[in-house]
Each structure stands twice: as structure tokens, then as C-alpha cells.
Amino acid sequence: MPPKGKTVAKPKEAEKPTPPSTTTTSSPTQPTTVNDRTKQRIEAINPLSAAVTRAGGISHLAPAERTLYINARFAQSPTLRAKLGTKAQRDLWRHVNEASLPVRTLLPVIPKTNIWGSDKTGRDVGTYSPEEFAARSQRRNRLTCLLVASRAFEARRERARRGVKDPVTGEVVMVAENEVDQERERRREMDALRRELYGVKTGSYAQDPEWDGVVPVELGEQEGELAAIAYPEEYAEAISYLRASMLRKEYSPRTLRLTEHVIKLNPAHYTVWLYRFSILSALNLPIPGEINWLNGIALSNLKNYQIWHHRHLLVDHYYPTIASDPAALASFAASETDFLSEILERDTKNYHVWSYRSFLVRKLGMWKMDNERERRSVEAMIEDDVRNNSAWSHRFFVVFNDPEQSTPDVAATEPDPAVPGDIIEREIQYARNKIYLAPQNQSPWNYLRGVLVKGGRKLAEVEGFVGEFVKNLGDDEKEEVRSSHALDLLAEIYAEKGDREMAATCLKRLGEKWDPIRYGYWEWRRGMLEA
Amino acid sequence: MPGNNFSSLPDELQLATAAHVKYIQSLDTRKDEYEYWLTEHLRLNGLYWGLTALHLLGHPDALPRNETIDFVLSCQHDSGGFGAAPGHDAHMLYTVSAVQILATIDAFDELETRGKGKGLVGKFIAGLQNRESGTFAGDEWGEEDTRFLYGALNALSLLGMLHLVHVDKAVQHVAACGNFDGGYGASPGAESHAAQIWTCVAALSVAGRIDLVDTDKLGRWLSERQTPSGGLNGRPEKKEDVCYSWFVLGSLEIIGKTHWIDREALIKFILGCQDTEKGGISDRPGDAVDVWHTVFGVAGLSVLRYPGLQPVDPTYCMPKSVIRRVLGK
Numbered sequence A: 001m002p003p004k005g006k007t008v009a010k011p012k013e014a015e016k017p018t019p020p021s022t023t024t025t026s027s028p029t030q031p032t033t034v035n036d037r038t039k040q041r042i043e044a045i046n047p048l049s050a051a052v053t054r055a056g057g058i059s060h061l062a063p064a065e066r067t068l069y070i071n072a073r074f075a076q077s078p079t080l081r082a083k084l085g086t087k088a089q090r091d092l093w094r095h096v097n098e099a100s101l102p103v104r105t106l107l108p109v110i111p112k113t114n115i116w117g118s119d120k121t122g123r124d125v126g127t128y129s130p131e132e133f134a135a136r137s138q139r140r141n142r143l144t145c146l147l148v149a150s151r152a153f154e155a156r157r158e159r160a161r162r163g164v165k166d167p168v169t170g171e172v173v174m175v176a177e178n179e180v181d182q183e184r185e186r187r188r189e190m191d192a193l194r195r196e197l198y199g200v201k202t203g204s205y206a207q208d209p210e211w212d213g214v215v216p217v218e219l220g221e222q223e224g225e226l227a228a229i230a231y232p233e234e235y236a237e238a239i240s241y242l243r244a245s246m247l248r249k250e251y252s253p254r255t256l257r258l259t260e261h262v263i264k265l266n267p268a269h270y271t272v273w274l275y276r277f278s279i280l281s282a283l284n285l286p287i288p289g290e291i292n293w294l295n296g297i298a299l300s301n302l303k304n305y306q307i308w309h310h311r312h313l314l315v316d317h318y319y320p321t322i323a324s325d326p327a328a329l330a331s332f333a334a335s336e337t338d339f340l341s342e343i344l345e346r347d348t349k350n351y352h353v354w355s356y357r358s359f360l361v362r363k364l365g366m367w368k369m370d371n372e373r374e375r376r377s378v379e380a381m382i383e384d385d386v387r388n389n390s391a392w393s394h395r396f397f398v399v400f401n402d403p404e405q406s407t408p409d410v411a412a413t414e415p416d417p418a419v420p421g422d423i424i425e426r427e428i429q430y431a432r433n434k435i436y437l438a439p440q441n442q443s444p445w446n447y448l449r450g451v452l453v454k455g456g457r458k459l460a461e462v463e464g465f466v467g468e469f470v471k472n473l474g475d476d477e478k479e480e481v482r483s484s485h486a487l488d489l490l491a492e493i494y495a496e497k498g499d500r501e502m503a504a505t506c507l508k509r510l511g512e513k514w515d516p517i518r519y520g521y522w523e524w525r526r527g528m529l530e531a
Numbered sequence B: 001m002p003g004n005n006f007s008s009l010p011d012e013l014q015l016a017t018a019a020h021v022k023y024i025q026s027l028d029t030r031k032d033e034y035e036y037w038l039t040e041h042l043r044l045n046g047l048y049w050g051l052t053a054l055h056l057l058g059h060p061d062a063l064p065r066n067e068t069i070d071f072v073l074s075c076q077h078d079s080g081g082f083g084a085a086p087g088h089d090a091h092m093l094y095t096v097s098a099v100q101i102l103a104t105i106d107a108f109d110e111l112e113t114r115g116k117g118k119g120l121v122g123k124f125i126a127g128l129q130n131r132e133s134g135t136f137a138g139d140e141w142g143e144e145d146t147r148f149l150y151g152a153l154n155a156l157s158l159l160g161m162l163h164l165v166h167v168d169k170a171v172q173h174v175a176a177c178g179n180f181d182g183g184y185g186a187s188p189g190a191e192s193h194a195a196q197i198w199t200c201v202a203a204l205s206v207a208g209r210i211d212l213v214d215t216d217k218l219g220r221w222l223s224e225r226q227t228p229s230g231g232l233n234g235r236p237e238k239k240e241d242v243c244y245s246w247f248v249l250g251s252l253e254i255i256g257k258t259h260w261i262d263r264e265a266l267i268k269f270i271l272g273c274q275d276t277e278k279g280g281i282s283d284r285p286g287d288a289v290d291v292w293h294t295v296f297g298v299a300g301l302s303v304l305r306y307p308g309l310q311p312v313d314p315t316y317c318m319p320k321s322v323i324r325r326v327l328g329k
């Protein structure tokens, strides 16, 4: 660089400046990337810099070019120019002008950092091909247009809300249904574009004009490792709108739909069920419609108990409206039984369903309704699977809690003189028939004992029947026991009759051979005989 | 007594204590897993299960005490009740877990100084009792279940506030859930079920009314739950399962009939449900582990006097030492 005060080097006459060699090089090849193109453009308007780069340093330039390069740098920089005298500056300008360098300048070097930014994958946009870059620009333009239209929609809706009159037509601004639909469509497109361009996702509620104005309540970051919770995006967004709606105590069709969405994502979220019920009550929506909707949810979430509590609440809410109309009551009971049968077909021992079922029988008084449909329905289930203990238990409930033939508040394990004798007989017979089908099945044996107690009958009443399952007791060779439950009951029958020795033999054989896993129990029973 | 024979068992039938401790510690670092947020409504319960398992395994300090307290208190509402996680509604089940956790780590004082106080917790629970039927609802919406009744008596007794509720009426309701087979169901008329039996019997135990149980009849039904695999099922003709093994065993222990079943066979069944490498216990051998089956597996082994475990209180499913400290007995 020329030191201060010296005149600018003048080219010798012989070295009359020729246009820099760059301008004479063949036109650049087609750029393959945006960065390439930028580089070519920078080179085109900084021919001298390019020449320096090509030559491999200033010192390698031809002297005339070197002088021109240095002068051009001085011309570009006010700081450098200030170091020259007036005369030197004049010479400098003349020299540079004569070389007719490009007027516009870009930075002479391409910055290292990605000047075009990154796309959603983190890729430098500078590495795009020009075609890709053009397509990206087009999307950006499209997004801007949509944004403008969307703002216009929002402004228009705001005017409509405030009842502003259109200055041209003089009529109050109205936002039509199809405009909202268009806006929804527009936001969907904007979301797609944002995702495409920047990888930014807008939740489906944020996109929905129906939810504008609701500020979602995100769960604040809690301190400490134990509390931070990670949600997938869709669920997190739905939950944040749920929280906002619950805080606003909003009971509306849109919040009802929101609860449905959350329930479908996570039916075990207990709060959403409670909120849904309060929306239904506040809007006074028809319960049968809700029950119908619930059927579908229940069928796809067999193990969820919130569903059954919700149903319980619905029935409690609905019952007073049909209580005085026997036909309505019967029809509701029938549709419930139909559904319960359907769901129990898929999961025959589902505890929530059976618990709900006993609640329903009591609530609607279904004991003898529709020609004892409840008992017949359970009977059909026992026909299908004689080992279904839930069905046995429900049968006991239906038969022995019917207020027409039982005493209220008598415990299940106590005799009840209000139960007619023929019912006791019928139930003993029923249990016996089922025991024949599968003698080692404990449900009908427990049932049989339960019925005998209810009827205040002696166990000895079934001694003959029980004896059929036990042959040659105590004879090591010939002993034959088809049911350990029979042997157990037989021990009690002997004890009841005071035959301690036979009772002890039964219990000894149970512990030794027929049910050794409960040896401790049988031995305890044997010990009790002596007491 | 079993216990003497265990050193002779093969490795897979030894309790993998270190692996279980690690597994429980890892539970809260799985926040990127789908399961984690889907089970958010169980978060406070999960903490109680994990913490109790750690105490029974003899590693009471494996979870950071202060963070545990912070998290529990962050779930408390102005009503005094606790939700499953911050932002969830208050509910009986989570309130009980919160009380059990605070009792276990001896932090009732913190509830007083940094939380909303014991008094409000007691008031929340007492407010859920139906004064006519004696039952308890889970929350203001009124779902009633014997699990809530048991939870209420459990937590109130730990807080020393049983006098806030009608214990006698609650006891009457439990009695009404009794069935012809000697078991108990979730509500009057509902089928006997091991988990419901445990909550009913444990509730009666808290109330000091075990005299109401026909222990011979119930013990008979409970002992019939053992299957040839050694494990116990929850209802007749259902599959054996580690959690039901606890519900049956805990009930048998409360009524003093644990010796009615084959204890060694049950120990082998529970040990066979361990993931001995990654830790944790599953419902049945070979299934995926979870913290629920882990705590009940460990608690079951504790009742069965498996060597090296802290004794568990069958009524509270908490370490006996904690119950002794809190209740002074």
C-alpha cells in the first residue's frame, strides 16, 4: 500500500490500462448452487479481486493491474482516501474512471457463514440449486400473500364483532360461514408452508379460527427433575386448550368437541371426563346421544374405568326424566342390556362392566323386567362359559337382592327367610347341573354353598349329590376324587353331622393328595375339628 | 420359615435388588417415551409405588428427598387435595399417595411449612364422605368405590385425623360390600375381587374392626386363589398375577392366615417375574415390567420374610418402621 503523502503511482504510457483480464475471460459456467451464483456475481462486479484470487496474490499481478487494483481499493475506502493529498486523490479518481470498473459493488469476498440462512433440516440454503431456490422463494411469497389475506380476515371479523358499517355499502360487516371455512383452509395451507419452509408446526387448534381469542394455557415448567413432563405435540396442544377452556368455565359445543379429541388421545385422563359431563349438563344435551357416543369409546377402551363412571353419572342424570314412564324405562333398560351383552362378549369378565351392570339393575329395578331378561341373559353367559365367575356372582345378586323376594339389609352371607323356597330349590338345582359339566370349577360350588346359607338349609341336604364326586375315600388304591371342592364340602358335611373322623379323613386327603398347595389350610381345618 | 433355603437357589431366583433400585431410579428419566405422558394421571401414585419399593429394598435414599417433596407439594390444590401431577384435578387417590409419600420420608413438617398444611388435607378427605352412606367419593363428582374409602381411612389415620369422619358408617358400608363367597366387591352386589378385598379388609383393620370379617370363610376364598404356578389370581378362573398375589397375601396377612398357602411356591413365582438384568417385576414371567408390579412383588416377598427386605405393614403397604414412627405403634 502506498505510504502516506506519496503520489499515486501512475501507469506508464506503454502500460495503458487495458480492461482487466477478467472481463475478457469466457462467460462463467452455469451455477449449480445459489452460493455458486453469488460467487459469480461478486466476481463479475469485482473483476480485480477475482484477478487477484486467480493470480494467487497481489504480488503476482501484472504491474498495471496491481496499480489499478490498489487504486480501486483506495477509491472504495474513504478512510484510505483521507490519507492521500488532494492531488493524489484527483489522480486516483482519474485513473480508476479510465479503467471503467463496474459501478456497483458487492462485498469482494463471499462470507463464510451461510448468507441465505438454513432450511428446516438445517441445510444451508446457499447449497440449493437455483431451481430449488426459486421454488422456495415462491413458497415464501405465497405464505406472505396468505398472511396478508388472513390479517384481512381477522380485521374484517373484528369489524363484524364491533358492528362496524362497510363505508361502501353502508351495511354492517358480516362474516359468512364460507369465509370462516376459507380462513380455515388458508391456515391449513399456511401451516403446511411454514412446516415446509421452516419446520415450524402450528397446532390444529391454533389454526382453527373457531378457537381464536383463546390463549392456550401451557403447563409451566416445574422445577426439579421429578416434574418435567414431555408430551407429543398434538396432545400438548389439545391439553393446553382444555386447560384454558376449563379455567374460563366455558361450556359450549366447541369445548365438547375438544373433550372428545382429548379423550380419544388419552381416555385415562380423568379430568377431561368430569369436564365433559359438566358441559353436557350445562348445555342440557340429550343423554341417549351421549350414551351412544360412549358406546364406541367403551368398545375401543375395554380396560378404562372412567368411561363407566361417566356412564354411571349419565344414568343418574337421566333416570329422573324417565322414572315415571315404565315404557321409557323398559326401553332404556333393554338398550343398555343389549350394549352390555355386546361388550361382555368381547371381555366376558370385565370388572367395570359387571359393577356397572349391578348398579344399573338396582337403579332401574330390572329384577324381573322383560320376563326376567337379566337372569336369562346371565344364564346365557354361563351356558357359554360355565367358569365365568363374574356371571355367577351377578346371578346371585339378581336372584337374592330382588326386593320382591328378599329382606333389605340382610348380608349376602346370612339366611333370608323372605326368599321363597322354590327359588332356593331352583338355584340349588341350577348349581348342581353346572357342577356336572365341570366338577373342578369352583364358581358353582361357591354358589351352591351361598344358596344353602341363604335358604337356611343344612349342608347335609346335598350330601348325596356331593358324594357322587368322591369314591372309596381313604383307600389308597381305589380312591377317586373328581372335585377337591366336593371333598372340601364333604368334610364340612361330616363335621356338621358330628362325624369328626370322616371329616378329618377328607381334610387329610386334601392336604396330602388332592390340593397339597394349600396344605397349611387343610391342616388348620383338621386342627379345628378337635377344638 | 422359608428363608434358609434361598442361598441354594439359582441366580435367576435370587432377588435382583441392585437392578430393581436402578430401574426405579430410571423411571423419571424416561420422559421422551410415549408411555410417560400417557401415565401422567398416575404420576403421584407411581412415586409412592417406587418410593415404597425402594424403602422395602433397603435403599430409602435412592430418590432425592427434596425433589420428592417439591414435586408432591407442587401437586397440591388450594382445597388441600392433591392431583396426579401439576395441573390435574385433586382426587382422593393422589391425596392418599401424597400423604403416604410424606409419611414415608418423614416430611409432614414440610407440608405444614411449605404446603397447605395437614388440616386442609384432612378437611379435603373428610369432605368427600357421604355422611348418610358412610362411603367416600374420589372427587367432587362423586364416584364411589371401596378403594376411596380405604384410602381415606389410611391417609386420615396417618395424619391422626380419623375423628374427622364417621368411621362407623364407613365400616357399615364395607360390611355391605361382603359377598356370599366370603369376599368383598367394589360396591354392594359387585363380584368378589382380590384388590377390593384387600382395600375392604385393610380399611376394617385401620378402623380396628377386623372382628367383622368371617376370617375362615374369607381365608378359604383367598387361599383358593393360589394356582399350580405358585402365583395367586384375583378372581376364580383368572390368571395368576404378581399384583393380585399381593392383594391376596396382604389380606391373608391381615387376618393372620398367610400360612394357608404355599409360601415357597409364591416366592419362586414372584422371583420368576423379575427382569434380573434391567430390574423391575412384571405381572407374570416374561412380561414387561412396571413399577406397580415391582412394588407389590417386593411387598409380597417382604410379607413372606424373604431375607434382606424391610418388613412391610400389610394394612398400609408401607414399611413397618414408618408406621411405627407415625402411629407410635
Ligand SMILES: [Zn+2]
Pocket: B241, B242, B243, B244, B283, B293
Ligand atoms: Zn397385575
